[in-house]
Amino acid sequence: MAGVAYTTVGGDSYTENLIGTLLAIFGNLLVSIAVSIQKYSHVTLAGTKDPRAFYRTKTWWCGLVLTVLGEAANFVSYAFAPLSLIAPLNAVSVIASSILGFIFLREKWKPKEFLKRYVLSFLGCILTVAGTYLFATFGPNYHQKLTAENIVKQVVGWPFLLYVLLEIITFCLLLYFYKQRSANYLVVILLLVALLGSVTVITVKAVAGMLVLSVQGTMQLNYPIFYVMFVCMVATVVFQATFLSQATQLYDSSMIACVNYILSTSFAIVAGAIFYLEFNHEDILHICMFLLG
Structure with missing residues (x-):
């Protein structure tokens, strides 16, 4: 469209894309960690009769703070990189949540389900990592100065x-x-x-x-x-x-x-x-x- 200014391909564009990508990855990782921390808080208080007991735990509030920081990083990332590059990076949250759920929260599966679900989850994570790499590598380099x-x-x-x-x-x-x-x-x-x-x-x-x-x-x-x-x-x-x-x-x-x-x-x-x-x-x-x- 005539009259629209774009960043040129080169150092500035590459640097801005890199900043936006790193902010999006960092933000999604923080959100995943925050969700796991808050879920851990709920799990530890599962037997508590008071439904609002988690409001008095440090872990839940820590998760809330990390969520805010993560979403803030995601928000700022849109200012530096093309939308088509940032939006698919939410997959980072999917991968991180799966890993944290298995390791940190010690989510277990029944022996009969373990092999099938573990293999499928692992395959899904590998495909997601590959897809995310292609997004980041071949995503658009041009983006408009948002005046x-x-x-x-x-x-x-x-x-x-x-x-x-x-x-x-x-x-x-x-x-x-x-x-x-x-x-x-x-x-x-x-x-x-x-x-x-x-x-x-x-x-x-x-x-x-x-x-x-x-x-x-x-x-x-x-x-x-x-x-x-x-x-x-x-x-x-x-x-x-x-x-x-x-x-x-x-x-x-x-x-x-x-x-x-x-x-x-x-x-x-x-x-x-x-x-x-x-x-x-x-x-x-x-x-x-x-x-x-």
Whole structure:
């Protein structure tokens, strides 16, 4: 799109991508550790009659602090690297949670299930590591400088407007079948979450990018688009949480986590490609290897 400034391929772009990638990996690791610590707190207090006893434990509060730090690192990472590179790195949390659950929490399986589940889990982790490596290696190198002017140009551009129109139509149809036709299938609910999530990641990257530029000295907080993006970010997060809460009442949490990761990551990559034009300067080989990841 004419008039949009991009970082050039070279030292600056590589450094920013590396910072964003490391922040995302670090943030997801912290979140995984935090979840394990909080789960450990709940496990140790399983026999306690007081349901709120965990609020008085240091381990639970330590987990909460690590969660906040991890999510903060994830938030800032979107300002430095392309959205299509950061979103799939949530897989780091999946791998870390599996390892910590087996070692730290000493989750055990029955002898008959051990071989099958251990082998499948190990194979899944290996494939996830390989896919994450391909994402990081062949992810887009170009990303837009997130000034308010550039974000406004993207918002009023026809690719994004067409994408939003199609997304609104799809969302309304799914919501109609979900609410009026009682089509409470897991895929339907998580598609609603993923559609909202694609807007969330766009706004998160915009808000994070403008905040970082403001901290660096280029003030962006006096532009209305910052507050529009912030409101959209909060609203979509709230509605996602609502739909996920409804899904947890109907389906197993492990199934929800897997399907939600796949759908949300896919929609996030598409949203980044359309709004931030992240693949416009990539060759066919890089795109194919990224899709393989």
